Amino acid sequence: MLSLSKTLAALLLCGAASLAQAAETAICYNCPPEWADWGTQLKAIADSTGVQVPLDNKNSGQALAQIVAEQAAPVADVVYYGVTFGLQAQKAGVVDTYKPKHWDEIPAGLKDPEGHWFAIHSGTLGIMVNVDALGGLPVPQSWADLLKPEYKGMVGYLDPSSAFVGYVSAVAINQAMGGTLDNFGPAIDYFQKLAKNSPIVPKQTAYARVLSGELPILVDYDFNAYRARYKDKANVAFVIPKEGTIGVPYVMSMVAKAPHRANAEKVLDFVLSDEGQALWAKAYLRPVRSKMPAEVAAQFLPDSDYARAGVVDYQHMAAVQEAFAARYLREVK
Numbered sequence: 001m002l003s004l005s006k007t008l009a010a011l012l013l014c015g016a017a018s019l020a021q022a023a024e025t026a027i028c029y030n031c032p033p034e035w036a037d038w039g040t041q042l043k044a045i046a047d048s049t050g051v052q053v054p055l056d057n058k059n060s061g062q063a064l065a066q067i068v069a070e071q072a073a074p075v076a077d078v079v080y081y082g083v084t085f086g087l088q089a090q091k092a093g094v095v096d097t098y099k100p101k102h103w104d105e106i107p108a109g110l111k112d113p114e115g116h117w118f119a120i121h122s123g124t125l126g127i128m129v130n131v132d133a134l135g136g137l138p139v140p141q142s143w144a145d146l147l148k149p150e151y152k153g154m155v156g157y158l159d160p161s162s163a164f165v166g167y168v169s170a171v172a173i174n175q176a177m178g179g180t181l182d183n184f185g186p187a188i189d190y191f192q193k194l195a196k197n198s199p200i201v202p203k204q205t206a207y208a209r210v211l212s213g214e215l216p217i218l219v220d221y222d223f224n225a226y227r228a229r230y231k232d233k234a235n236v237a238f239v240i241p242k243e244g245t246i247g248v249p250y251v252m253s254m255v256a257k258a259p260h261r262a263n264a265e266k267v268l269d270f271v272l273s274d275e276g277q278a279l280w281a282k283a284y285l286r287p288v289r290s291k292m293p294a295e296v297a298a299q300f301l302p303d304s305d306y307a308r309a310g311v312v313d314y315q316h317m318a319a320v321q322e323a324f325a326a327r328y329l330r331e332v333k
Contacts (some may be wrong), residue, residue: 024050026077026263027254029054029063035205036121036223036250037283038080041271044279047139058203060085067094067255076255077264082164084252086117095253100268105289110249119249120271120283123221124309125165125172127239128228133213138171140217142242143173147193155217156200156209160191161325161333163203163204168248169219170324171317176243181316184324191332201333210236222300226284230299240305247309249288 033039033055042053058066060081067076071094079089085267089095090112097115108121129139134154138145146155160166174180174187182204200206200215207224209215211234225238252271258264270276277287283294292300 009074013132017126018089024263025052025054025258026115026267027056027075028053028267029056029076029079030058030060030081032058034207036123036285037227037279040283041276041279044275045267047271048275049263049270051266053267057204059162060157061162061238062203064089064092064094068092071256074255074257074259076250077258077260078267079255080120080250080252082168082234083117083249083251083314084167084321085164086112086253087315087318088321089253090116094256096256096258097272098254098265098268100265100272102272102289106272107288109295110251110288115254117251117253118272119288120252120276121280121287122247122249123223123285124227124240124247124306125219125221125245126304127167127241128210128218128220128225129237130210130213130216131237139237139239142241143176143190144243145198146217146219147190149197149219151197153198153200154216155194155197155219156202156204156206156215156217157194159201159203159333161328162251165220166201167321167324168246169327171312172245174243175310175312181312181320184320184327187324188327191328195332210234226299227280230284239302240301240308242308244308244310246312247313248314 031038031042031053042055046052063079063081067074067079067089095116099115107119112118117216127140131139137150140151157169158166160170170184170187173190174184177186177190179186206215206218210218211228211232222238225236228234228236252268254264254268272289277290280287281290281292284296286292
């Protein structure tokens with residue numbers, strides 16, 4: 001009988017511990033460890049706050065689609081995505097308001113005034129190249145270069161109808177080719193030409209595939225290329241195309257009716273904290289509320305290259321995103 005009592009007591013203690021552990025969880029949609037060094041950020045969140053955030057390999061579009069599908073019974077607590085998806089989530093009514101610590105230090109154009117979304121960092125789009133995997137070919141220097149037959153089967157870009165970086169690619173190429181947010185004809189024409197060059201078009205981050213050499217050329221952000229070069233010691237180059245490109249912010253939101261609201265607040269506070277922002281900077285992202293450390297900035301391309309990177313009206317970019325995605329699927333994919 002005593003043994004049974006001890007067993008029951010042990011089971012109760014294990015159950016209580018499990019419940020306590022579950023209570024210290026926050027679910028983030030679209031926090032992939034290989035993207036923007038989320039793996040390091042999530043470990044720091046756990047070490048600093050005690051909140052465990054499971055890894056999640058969705059892209060921005062998949063994350064938004066899932067929180068919309070689950071809005072009657074939410075699973076996620078927070079979500080990370082490109083700014084246009086944050087604007088769409090706000091419009092869909094699936095995110096709540098929250099103004100984290102250091103809110104006042106976020107520039108006005110990089111947050112919703114009520115707190116439905118706010119930027120945590122930004123990046124500049126360009127061409128990430130595994131030089132060793134080119135087989136002696138020159139590193140491409142322009143969007144036009146990617147259309148050359150010698151790069152057939154070597155070029156990748158993320159799906160513009162689903163992944164935010166894919167849509168950014170379409171906007172950047174379109175702007176560079178003379179289009180506007182109301183005229184995506186140049187981008188559609190470009191992707192149709194690129195389709196003849198047998199591109200690889202994944203939905204999720206292809207960082208590991210570039211490092212392995214499986215995908216020699218990827219349209220991606222500067223922060224992933226610099227991380228590959230300086231942290232993973234790969235022979236990777238980053239190119240800001242001669243025709244120009246754009247820079248964009250990534251944002252986070254509190255999911256409406258978040259199941260673990262208190263833990264979610266700790267996560268959102270941390271990504272904007274001094275420690276969180278320093279980790280983004282070390283991962284070569286431009287933190288939203290602090291300057292890039294000089295030793296990290298020195299590893300970036302020169303300012304003269306970044307002069308070719310502009311910005312666009314993100315509200316307008318969000319408003320035309322669904323129409324572009326439908327056209328891309330209809331005319332390119």
